[in-house]
Amino acid sequence: xxxxxxxxxxxxxxxxxxxxxxxxxxxxxxxxxxxxxxxxxxxxxxxxxxxxxxxxxxxxxxxxxxxxxxxxxxxxxxxxxxxxxxxxxxxxxxxxxxxxxxxxxxxxxxxxxxxxxxxxxxxxxxxxxxxxxxxxxxxxxxxxxxxxxxxxxxxxxxxxxxxxxxxxxxxxxxxxxxxxxxxxxxxxxxxxxxxxxxxxxxxxxxxxxxxxxxxxxxxxxxxxxxxxxxxxxxxxxxxxxxxxxxxxxxxxxxxxxxxxxxxxxxxxxxxxxxxxxxxxxxxxxxxxxxxxxxxxxxxxxxxxxxxxxxxxxxxxxxxx
Amino acid sequence: xxxxxxxxxxxxxxxxxxxxxxxxxxxxxxxxxxxxxxxxxxxxxxxxxxxxxxxxxxxxxxxxxxxxxxxxxxxxxxxxxxxxxxxxxxxxxxxxxxxxxxxxxxxxxxxxxxxxxxxxxx
Numbered sequence: 001x002x003x004x005x006x007x008x009x010x011x012x013x014x015x016x017x018x019x020x021x022x023x024x025x026x027x028x029x030x031x032x033x034x035x036x037x038x039x040x041x042x043x044x045x046x047x048x049x050x051x052x053x054x055x056x057x058x059x060x061x062x063x064x065x066x067x068x069x070x071x072x073x074x075x076x077x078x079x080x081x082x083x084x085x086x087x088x089x090x091x092x093x094x095x096x097x098x099x100x101x102x103x104x105x106x107x108x109x110x111x112x113x114x115x116x117x118x119x120x121x122x123x124x125x126x127x128x129x130x131x132x133x134x135x136x137x138x139x140x141x142x143x144x145x146x147x148x149x150x151x152x153x154x155x156x157x158x159x160x161x162x163x164x165x166x167x168x169x170x171x172x173x174x175x176x177x178x179x180x181x182x183x184x185x186x187x188x189x190x191x192x193x194x195x196x197x198x199x200x201x202x203x204x205x206x207x208x209x210x211x212x213x214x215x216x217x218x219x220x221x222x223x224x225x226x227x228x229x230x231x232x233x234x235x236x237x238x239x240x241x242x243x244x245x246x247x248x249x250x251x252x253x254x255x256x257x258x259x260x261x262x263x264x265x266x267x268x269x270x271x272x273x274x275x276x277x278x279x280x281x282x283x284x285x286x287x288x289x290x291x292x293x294x295x296x297x298x299x300x301x302x303x304x305x306x307x308x309x310x311x312x313x314x315x316x317x318x319x320x
Numbered sequence: 321x322x323x324x325x326x327x328x329x330x331x332x333x334x335x336x337x338x339x340x341x342x343x344x345x346x347x348x349x350x351x352x353x354x355x356x357x358x359x360x361x362x363x364x365x366x367x368x369x370x371x372x373x374x375x376x377x378x379x380x381x382x383x384x385x386x387x388x389x390x391x392x393x394x395x396x397x398x399x400x401x402x403x404x405x406x407x408x409x410x411x412x413x414x415x416x417x418x419x420x421x422x423x424x425x426x427x428x429x430x431x432x433x434x435x436x437x438x439x440x441x442x
Binding site: 106107108110113114115116117119120144147148149151153154234293294295300303307308309310312313314315 | 344345346347348349350351352354363365367368369370372374385387389390391392395417419420421423424425427428429441442
């Protein structure tokens with residue numbers, strides 16, 4: 001574990017250099033502006049004032065509502081989208097990183113249909129698996145292309161880390177010694193008081209893991225360990241329970257946050273995987289939190305082929 | 321540098337979009353096929369994570385019920401298909417991609433409402 005953590009630091013530095021090249025990104029005109037207000041790039045980055053908790057004074061203020069895309073999570077969506085926007089939605093929402101994704105074409109021309117994610121057979125192209133796990137992932141993708149997708153989030157398992165951050169935070173709060181992030185309907189706690197990760201008998205794995213954070217200038221650096229095994233996205237790319245995740249979050253303009261996520265998996269990866277996600281500020285104030293967890297009568301099951309299927313509303317028996 | 325920046329601008333341009341939560345894969349639906357269901361609405365379940373419309377149709381001389389899975393409530397509402405727009409007893413025509421396994425279910429494409437308006441949420 002110690003070796004892999006040091007390994008992560010060097011990649012984080014490389015990641016910083018890459019991040020620095022993209023500072024102008026926020027200055028572009030958005031094709032889907034959320035409001036008619038002044039462009040976010042013209043607004044100063046909000047900062048925590050002198051009355052704020054000491055851990056955050058003068059630092060960028062990430063507090064409030066966020067979304068992984070510019071519209072819809074908070075009900076802002078109006079009217080149809082361009083084909084490019086729809087394709088982007090699926091890549092951004094379900095694959096870990098648009099630059100790391102192959103999108104299987106949709107015979108119906110709608111990029112996968114309503115809310116079902118990308119077409120099965122879409123996959124992460126640059127995930128640095130060791131050969132045996134590459135082989136396993138290739139088989140998962142080949143099965144998906146035949147209609148067999150065994151992503152357990154469909155069965156109401158939590159997203160967990162780092163998949164939660166592929167979807168992005170929905171709401172961020174600064175408490176005195178801790179940042180709380182609501183993502184999906186799960187909560188992350190990021191301890192800002194310098195405490196170490198638990199060791200020995202205090203280690204307790206969870207879906208969100210144990211996160212500590214510190215500031216490097218205007219960048220919030222978050223280090224997360226002790227995460228359950230799981231998968232990165234709907235393509236069912238798997239990770240072990242030994243992953244170490246380093247995030248670097250910064251505002252590229254007042255309303256746009258970039259998170260560069262480095263995942264180190266000493267069991268399954270031959271190198272760290274560095275991906276980048278962008279989050280967009282949601283409505284000001286305290287909006288009603290969207291509810292999207294599975295209902296008690298969730299109708300998704302795993303069928304005899306080992307893939308997801310649905311029980312229809314009028315069916316009492318599960319499909320065989 | 322310039323090339324990579326252009327590429328980043330292109331990719332970031334793709335990202336701003338409008339998603340809802342995709343709780344499960346659409347792999348069980350055959351998107352290369354389309355069925356047209358002309359009948360009467362039996363139920364519009366307008367609930368997270370996905371809406372469901374049940375429609376009773378005449379098929380091969382028999383009366384059967386199909387269940388069509390729609391988008392998340394927010395998506396349907398954004399397309400003006402809120403719970404007030406599809407009501408029990410409405411005569412509608414729904415197009416859907418059917419389940420691969422032949423059961424009477426599908427994923428929603430569009431709907432022709434009793435007033436003749438065709439709505440396709442995107």
